[in-house]
Each structure stands twice: as structure tokens, then as C-alpha cells.
Amino acid sequence: MGEGLEVYLASAALVGKGIHELDRLWQFELLYLAAQSVAMNPGLYRAVEHPGGLTLREINCTSTPRRWRNAAGLVDLIVGVKHPHVPRMVGTPNGDVALLGIVLLHPKESAYIEWGGPDAGSVIAQRLEALPPELVNNPRRKPVVSG
Numbered sequence: 839m840g841e842g843l844e845v846y847l848a849s850a851a852l853v854g855k856g857i858h859e860l861d862r863l864w865q866f867e868l869l870y871l872a873a874q875s876v877a878m879n880p881g882l883y884r885a886v887e888h889p890g891g892l893t894l895r896e897i898n899c900t901s902t903p904r905r906w907r908n909a910a911g912l913v914d915l916i917v918g919v920k921h922p923h924v925p926r927m928v929g930t931p932n933g934d935v936a937l938l939g940i941v942l943l944h945p946k947e948s949a950y951i952e953w954g955g956p957d958a959g960s961v962i963a964q965r966l967e968a969l970p971p972e973l974v975n976n977p978r979r980k981p982v983v984s985g
Contacts (some may be wrong), residue, residue: 845872845922847975848940848975877959892917893951894914915941915942916966919939923971962983965982
């Protein structure tokens with residue numbers, strides 16, 4: 839059961855891929871690294887009780903498309919973004935498990951969260967949730983903030 843939460847990354851790029859193809863996709867590498875970060879930081883659930891409550895910063899996902907990496911070549915993620923087809927919680931014989939969507943942040947979105955005050959993460963999460971689900975983790979997605 840662990841902490842009672844699991845992360846997922848929704849992406850059309852994963853649809854129809856075989857298990858042996860997944861490890862070659864940047865989306866899968868990003869999900870793996872996010873899961874490791876969450877596993878190494880117990881008690882994170884309180885930080886993600888509201889969308890935008892947690893940003894994982896400076897993850898070294900070398901396969902992520904260049905325009906999504908910062909000047910140091912690292913990426914940021916926002917945790918807890920809702921997906922319309924994934925429940926927030928699932929029951930298991932050992933208790934409830936929270937399902938937390940992760941979304942790759944564009945450097946402009948990361949800067950907005952860093953400098954935008956306490957509600958900036960929630961603003962980004964809401965804008966991402968308003969997008970069609972197939973666009974959220976699409977590498978061609980435009981940032982949800984300007985600047």
C-alpha cells in the first residue's frame with residue numbers, strides 16, 4: 839500500500855504501445871522518475887490535496903523534448919492534475935489509493951508557478967484541466983500562460 843497514492847501520466851502517445859516499447863518513450867521515463875520521487879518523499883499526499891499543490895522540480899529526464907527542458911536541461915512536473923476519465927480514488931482490499939495525474943510543465947509554466955504566488959500552481963492546474971485530455975501531455979501543446 840505504501841503511501842496510498844499512485845501517479846499516472848495520461849498521453850495519447852502511450853495508446854497501443856506494447857510493454858517492450860514503453861521504455862523507449864519519454865513519457866514512460868518521466869512517469870518512472872515521478873513515481874520514484876513520490877516514493878522517496880513520504881507524506882506527499884497532504885501537499886496534493888488540491889490541484890497544483892505540488893510541483894516536482896528539476897527532474898533529469900533526458901529524453902524529454904528540448905522545448906520542455908529548462909536551461910539546465912531539466913524538467914518540472916505538476917502533480918494532482920485531474921483527468922476526466924480517471925477517478926481521483928480507487929478502493930482496494932487494503933484501503934483507498936489516490937490516483938494523481940502528472941503533467942509536464944513548459945518552462946514558462948514553471949516560471950509562473952515559481953514567481954506567481956501561493957495560488958499560481960492551482961491556476962496552472964485549472965488551465966491544464968480545461969484542455970482536451972489528449973493535449974495535456976502532448977509535446978506540441980502550447981504553454982497555458984504567456985510570457
